[in-house]
Amino acid sequence: GQQLNQSPQSMFIQEGEDVSMNCTSSSIFNTWLWYKQEPGEGPVLLIALYKAGELTSNGRLTAQFGITRKDSFLNISASIPSDVGIYFCAGQMYNNNDMRFGAGTRLTVKP
C-alpha cells in the first residue's frame, strides 16, 4: 500500500519562528490534505490541495502540492503558542475511499 513519510517527527521552536514540515510518498496522490490534532480531539482540516503545483494559504499557513504529486509541504509563519499540536499530512488517490496518513509532526512552541 501507499506509504507516507512525514518529517520532521517533532519540532521545538521559539514563538515567532517559521516552521516547515513535509510529506513524501512512493505513490502518486490526487489530493493532499493537512490536519492538526490537539490532545484528546479529532483531526481538524487545515488545508486541502487538489492540483499538482497548487499553492494554498490559510492565514499564517501555506501548503503546496508537489509537481510530481508525490509530495507536499506545510509552512507556518510567525508561530504562536496555540500552534502547538500534531500536524498530519494525508493523501488520497482518485476514487479511493480511504486517506493515507503520515505519522505526524509534533510541534512545540516556546513562548
Add this chain to the structure above:
Amino acid sequence: NAGVMQNPRHLVRRRGQEARLRCSPMKGHSHVYWYRQLPEEGLKFMVYLQKENIIDESGMPKERFSAEFPKEGPSILRIQQVVRGDSAAYFCASSPRQGANNEQFFGPGTRLTVL
C-alpha cells in the same frame, strides 16, 4: 450546524466484552469512514460506509470487528471479545461525497481502553 458526533468519548471494557462505538455524521453527509489511531501514530483507515452499505472494509480486521450504517440512526463500529491490543482512539469522519475533492471531517473520537 453540528459537526461529526461520536459517543462515548471514553469507553472502558474488560477483555472478552463487546465495545460499541457510535458516530453521527455531519448534516447532509451520507459517507462515513472509521479510522484507528494508536498512541504516537497516524490514523489508519478501517472501513468506509454509505447508508446501509459497506463500500470498503479493506482496513478492518477480519475477525471480531464489524461496522454498519443503517438507514436511520448513527453508524456503529462493533468490536466483539475485545483484547488489550484493541485499546486505541477510534475516529469517525464524514463527507458529502466520495472520490476526488473529498474532504473528510472528523469527530472527536472514542478512546477505548481494554483492561
